[in-house]
Amino acid sequence: MWEAIVWGTCLRIAQASLQAAPFIFTGLCIMGLLHRLMGQQHTRWLFGSNSVASLLQAWVIGLLLPGCSLGAIPIVKQLRRSGIAAGTILAFALSSPLFDPLSILYGLTLSKPFTIVAFALCSLVVVTISGSLFDRMFPAIEPELSEPPATPHGIKRLLAILVVMARESVSGTAGLIAIGLAGVGLLSVLLPPGSLQRTMAHDNPWSPLVMTAIAIPAYATPMTAMGQLGSMFQHGNSIGAAFILLVFGAGLNLGLLTWIVLNYGIKKSLVWMGLMLAIVLGLSYGIERPLYPNELEAADHTHAFDTYCQPFLSSASPPAGGYPSEIWRRVRLETQPHEAAGAVILFLMVTLGEFLACLDRYWVIETWLNRPTEPTANPARRTWDVTIPGPILAGIGLATIIAFSIVGCYAYYPTPHETLDELSLAKTEALGAALTGHREHALHWIPVCESWNRRLQVGAYLRHWHLSDYHRMKARVFRDRLEVLEHMIENRDSDEEIRRQISLTSRAFLRLATAYREELSQ
Known part of the structure; x- marks a missing residue:
């Protein structure tokens, strides 16, 4: 019995890790651009701070940038270092993992694409109201940190982005991501195989509450959450529970919640979570009947939530070849090429981060990177050596990330x-x-x-x-x-x-x- 549970937990964590890898790498890239090129002043200009308009800005930026709730962790850490208001940070943290170009296109092909538009607008209502109330209750709690030393223009500035990404990958961010993945393992231990197949019915008033308890520790990429939403719509499940799955399942994880508690304290975190629960649950019950597709015949069960449950039956015999070979078989067959590439890149990033940590005992690479470059006497080189301001380069980098996500739509579809x-x-x-x-x-x-x-x-x-x-x-x-x-x-x-x-x-x-x-x- 326990053998099936332990190996099943390993499988679920491995699956979630591979799904998250590309988004974690994207989050590190965005963090590096903000840290080394945009700077604190221009980051505050981009996101705004301590106003309703800044909440809207954070929501729009979150929708444009591809990401997930685990990939948002290094970004929100950088936003806090830049002195962004807590409400704006939390608005971005919640909105960034909800949608990306891939998931939005998926949602628009559902039988009722208006429902996805309504969900997006409801998410705007959630972050606006919760962020405004939180900033009003706890104003001016942003830290004031000094700007890091400027890196000279040229190749050193690009290397500095890579260095800060590598260091972040082996910092406390890795621990927070591990906590987020632990939530996936926790659910697989607590939920027997197929135990959620007959939950989340439209006529069950407890469906949104049950989904809340499951979605908060769960982890889902935007595409995974959108696929589960599509299955819920097609099976006539609760629309309110579907909205909660999107907001909490895709938008939050235990690692992100841990970061909020560590930085804002238990009291402020409980207040923010209480606001979120009140607003999201209120909206979920409010949209249940108006958005429900009455023309569908509700199915008696669905497989949409099987990924949150234990994958192996404790009462069944072990798979042929044993659990490790079965896990390897499933991972090999289910892993997408972009997930495998993201995992390899993250491994290289962590390896570089560990190498730099060991190198710090003898030589700190930032000392060399921040050393001013000697002016060249070659006129031809000065002609072609164009100095581009860091914020412009950061803007180009962010636009490139968005463009790649759009191009990726044509590859994935x-x-x-x-x-x-x-x-x-x-x-x-x-x-x-x-x-x-x-x-x-x-x-x-x-x-x-x-x-x-x-x-x-x-x-x-x-x-x-x-x-x-x-x-x-x-x-x-x-x-x-x-x-x-x-x-x-x-x-x-x-x-x-x-x-x-x-x-x-x-x-x-x-x-x-x-x-x-x-x-x-x-």
Whole structure:
């Protein structure tokens, strides 16, 4: 029993770590740009401070920059060092992980994209009211820190950004991120496999409260949270619980809450958390009926929250080959290329940070970086050596990050032709495994099919800015067929019934592929 729980916790933490890696690296990049190029004065100008307008600025900047609640930790630390008001910092910390270009595009292809727009506006209401009240109750609590020594223009200034990123990766930020990931492990210990499948019903008044208890220690990237929201909408779950999942599940984690307590004290932290709970719960109950899609028939259960539960059944036999090999198999199959690249870069960043910490005993690299550069006597070099102010370089860097996230949308959501090819391969794996009785293999590939089905719709929407009801219907039928097949495999239905469902699922895919290819040929 305990062996399954321990190894299951390791799997959940490993999955969350890989999902967070690209966003943590992005957060370190933004922190480095603000620290070494923007400076405290220009950071205060960018974010504003101690006004309602600054809360709106922080909310807009948070929506534009890609990130997650773990990647926001190094940024909020830098904002506090820059003397930004607490309400503005907390507004950014909460809004930055909620949406990014990838998740917004995903949300716009849902059957009711207005709901996503309403959620975004509600998040603005949350950060504005909570931030304004908090700053009014506790004014002027920002520290006044001196500016770090300026680094000369040129390559040294760029190296200084890398150095501060590396040092931050092995500072207290790493401990806070570990605490945030520990929340994922805590949930997997407390929640048995599949225990949330029949929760969050629309007609259950306790759904928002139950989701609050789960979402606060949970960790979800914007894309993960948006996918879970989509599943909740499609299954007729509670809209209020979906809003809480977005705000607290994607917006907060235990590491970020720990940072808030360490910097603002228990009293102020409890006041802020109390304001957040009152406003978010009030909004969640207020939007439940107006935004609920009454045309949908509520499903009796959903797999949207299985990622928060223990992945292994304690009563079942250990996987073939043992738990470590099963964890490696799942991680290898589920990890996206950008997640693997982010993990490698973070490993190199931590290695550099540890090397610099050891090097400090003999030579501090900042001493060399901050040493003024000797003027050159070469006229040609002076002609081409253009001095660009740090804030302008920082602005270019932030704009580049936003541009890369937009370009990344086209990579993550390929053309319908490419997506159909990938979906066909995943469908073959899932249906073939179901036909031959390989349950675990089929249960792995069915969610992969569902993911590519969603990416097919978003990719088409991204290139045409329109998705017809006809194409939505074909995708919905294929998704429903997959879901029924998944339930039949889990319930160990008869082979004849499973074969019949496999046939229906295959036909649904052929109709889906034909619908999209007919549109592409026109």
